[in-house]
Amino acid sequence: MDPLREHARHETRRHFFGRGANAVGMAALASLLGGRSAAAAGPDSQSMPVGPHFAPKAKRVIYLHMVGGPSQMDLYDYKPTMADLFDTDLPESIRMGQRLTTMTSGQARFPIAPSKYKFAQHGESGTWVSEMLPNTARMVDDMCVIRSMHTEAINHEPAISYMQTGNMVTGRPCLGSWASYGLGSENDDLPTFVVLVARPSNTEQIQAISGRLWSSGYLPGEHAGVSFRTAGDPILYINNPDGVPDHVRRTTLDGLGALNERAHERLGDPEIATRIQQYELAFRMQASVPELTDLASESAATFDLYGPDVRKPGSFANTALLARRMVERGVRFVQIYHNNWDHHGNLANRMPDQCGDVDRPCWGLIQDLKARGLLDETLVIWGGEFGRTIYCQGGLTRDNYGRDHHPRCFTMWMAGGGSKPGTVYGETDEFSYNIVKDPVHIRDFHATVLKLLGFDHERFTFRYQGLDQKLTGVEPARVIPELIA
Structure with missing residues (x-):
């Protein structure tokens, strides 16, 4: 048969x-x-954007993920009393039998390592910021700082997956895919969701960054992130091969599209619809991507905002400027990963490099968005997958130390997009070890971001395997109103 x-x-x-x-x-x-042709726009009915439940405050997102877990007590969570406890053991009453990674579980002692960096209060909000982030300190009144983030994940792969997809098991849609699914495209010639992996200046300890983090999971494939390369052609294989002119490619795609439409009519497979749409998008991007990635039209004043590394392809500063150009042209979600924040040792020599990579560009990005009237509707998110321990991993001196992973508390910040500027939310104990006020779980953070994008996280679902799946999962999650302007 x-x-x-x-x-x-x-x-x-x-x-x-x-x-x-x-x-x-x-x-x-x-x-x-x-x-x-409806097929060219996405013939499967589920590929059409859901649309927000209510008027969104943010219409686009730039998410700056610091891979490895930045040390909150060296950057934002000032703990002056620790200076008097140098090299004393962390009290068991504070650790309370917490599960540790195998990197420190065998240590005989857990000596306290106070931050070696000076802190000062800045802005009308009086936000404490380390000397490592002098430019960030200038914009604290634009920032909404959350010092009471927490997670259950203690190792990188599940922790990053949890932060990005709401689940420690890989294979679920990430926040960028949900935003694409819900909001749809503002520019048919560019992807809705773009991923950039910035190259850190210090590469002492690089974590693996898996493409599974920006897959669409069980959402239609068109909502997966499109990864732009930081050198050479921004997207592999997007250009025509040598000797193949545009009209030949156009004829080929028309014929292939007709065959795929016939297959879709027979089978109703949504992935066929995705394939048709992605072929068409790739053809249109042949013209739009070169213009997007060509920075020649940017002014000297704009380059100065982002700092001296902005002209280096693949630097964090360069990707931050590209992110602004993308949201300016209608890309809904730009995800930037910056590596090497996993400071198990040699923090004193690595932290300055990491902060030097991101401090000026983060400030420049916010100023650039603000000057162009984009900040009000663009949500900028900064943070890692967990925090670091106050106790030292390995050898301890007053000038250098390392810190292990710490899921019980860490710091993130938002700016623009309806987040509440000049806010510091949540408190930790004097050891920056446990949360003592206003905890914010990853699920709560996701629910709040979705609220800013115009979605009720309980109703923002996708039917899969007989269940109404959602970013915030099945456990309780709440929107944090204090984080919203």
């Missing part, structure tokens, strides 16, 4: 009616598009 006939014979009623719904949806979409 012909394989397609065999497939149709075993088709369930649910698949049959689902396929019928797709056909109706395609017909309606075609009428809305004024005759343009």
Whole structure:
């Protein structure tokens, strides 16, 4: 028997009616598009954006993820009393039997390592910031600092997955994919969700960054992040091969699209719809991406905002400027990863490099967005996957030390996009070890970000394997109103 006939014979009623719904949806979409091929815009009905539940404060996001877990007590969580406890053991009443990583679980002692950096209060908000971040300190009144983030994950891979997708098990859609699914595109010639991996100036201890972090999971494939390279062609294989002119590529895609549309009509497979749409997007990006990544039109004053590394392809400063250009052109979600924040040792020689990479560009990004009238509707997020321990890992001196992973408390900040400027939320104990006021779980953070994007996290779902899946999962999550302007 012909394989397609065999497939149709075993088709369930649910698949049959689902396929019928797709056909109706395609017909309606075609009428809305004024005759343009519905398949070219995404023939599967689930590929259409859900749309916000209420008026969003943020229409786009730039997420700056510091991979490895920045040390909160060396940057934002000032703990002056620790200076008097140098090299004394962390009290058991503070640690309370906490599960440790294998990197410090065998230590005979847990000696306290006070931060070697000076802190000062800044802005009208009086926010404490380390001397390592002098430019960031200048914009604290634009920032909403959360000092009471916490997670259950204690190792990098599950912790990053948790922070990005709401689950420690990989394979779920990340926040960028949810934003793409919910809001849709503002520019048909560019991806809705873009990923940039910045190269740190110090590469002493690099963590693996898996492409699974920006997959669309169970959402339609078109909502996966598109990774831009930091050297050479921004996107591999997007340009025509030598000897293939545009009109030949266009004819090829038209023929391939027609075949895929016929396959979609027979099978109703949403991945076929995604394939059609991605081919068309790739063709359009041949013209839009070179203009996007060409910084020649930027002024000297703009380059100065981001600092001296901005002209170096792949630097954090360069990716931050690209992120501004992307949101300016309608990209909904830009994810930037900056590596080497996993300071198990030699923090004194590595922290200055890390902060030097990001401090001026973060300040420049906020000033640039503000000057262009984009900050009010662009949410900027900065943070890692967990924090660091107050006790030292390995050898301890007053001038240098290392810190282990710490899930019980860490610091993140937001700016713009309806977040509440000049806010410091949450408190930790004198050891920056336990939260004593206003805890914020990752689920709460995600619920709040979705609120800023115009979504009720309880109703923002996708039907998969018989369940209404959501970013915040099945455990309780709450929006934090104090973080919203």
